[in-house]
Amino acid sequence: MPKYPPPEELPGEPGRVTLPAGTPVHRVHSSHRDPVAFNPEPAHAFYYGGRFDSTPYEKYGYLYVGFGVGAAVCEVLLRSLPFDGGGDGGTRLLPRAAFERRSLSFLRLATDVDVVPLMSGRDLAAVAQDSWLVHAEGADYPQTRDWGHWIRRRTAPWAQGFVWPSKREPADRVAVLFEDRCETPPLEPTGAPGSTSGPTRANDG
Numbered sequence: 001m002p003k004y005p006p007p008e009e010l011p012g013e014p015g016r017v018t019l020p021a022g023t024p025v026h027r028v029h030s031s032h033r034d035p036v037a038f039n040p041e042p043a044h045a046f047y048y049g050g051r052f053d054s055t056p057y058e059k060y061g062y063l064y065v066g067f068g069v070g071a072a073v074c075e076v077l078l079r080s081l082p083f084d085g086g087g088d089g090g091t092r093l094l095p096r097a098a099f100e101r102r103s104l105s106f107l108r109l110a111t112d113v114d115v116v117p118l119m120s121g122r123d124l125a126a127v128a129q130d131s132w133l134v135h136a137e138g139a140d141y142p143q144t145r146d147w148g149h150w151i152r153r154r155t156a157p158w159a160q161g162f163v164w165p166s167k168r169e170p171a172d173r174v175a176v177l178f179e180d181r182c183e184t185p186p187l188e189p190t191g192a193p194g195s196t197s198g199p200t201r202a203n204d205g
Contacts, residue, residue: 061179
């Protein structure tokens with residue numbers, strides 16, 4: 001974990017990649033929220049919240065998607081869930097409260113979206129960071145949110161989000177999109193059926 005705040009200036013030129021319209025994505029979200037709607041609620045500046053949420057100090061609507069079902073599910077439901085230590089081949093207990101009132105939606109990008117890649121060492125070095133930014137556990141999220149706000153400000157107005165490797169599904173990617181940078185709604189349903197329930201035990205492997 002870095003023990004320092006973001007620097008005054010970027011040390012390099014951040015990458016810029018375009019996620020093309022039509023790209024399939026998946027989202028685990030509160031069931032009361034429309035699958036394509038941004039979350040308008042800022043996280044607490046110092047507690048709770050996600051990796052790159054807005055806070056009262058920098059407000060914006062945000063949403064997270066996974067490029068595969070596994071990434072979408074793991075990043076939301078398993079991101080800070082330890083193995084139970086039962087010796088049964090890699091089982092983690094998923095409390096019912098973790099997935100009650102949540103839905104899994106099958107979506108696609110409705111328009112091209114330009115994002116800052118945080119995939120490689122070079123990508124991260126360009127924003128004065130290393131893999132901590134995208135691999136940190138929940139206890140460090142207040143710091144990752146602060147870094148995310150700093151990167152947002154220094155890639156305005158073009159950066160509509162970030163993309164990085166899923167911590168819990170390393171072969172896949174996840175992204176966050178910012179409502180204030182998207183002129184048109186960036187997501188649309190694919191027509192595939194979603195899900196509003198899930199298992200109480202999550203098996204890795």
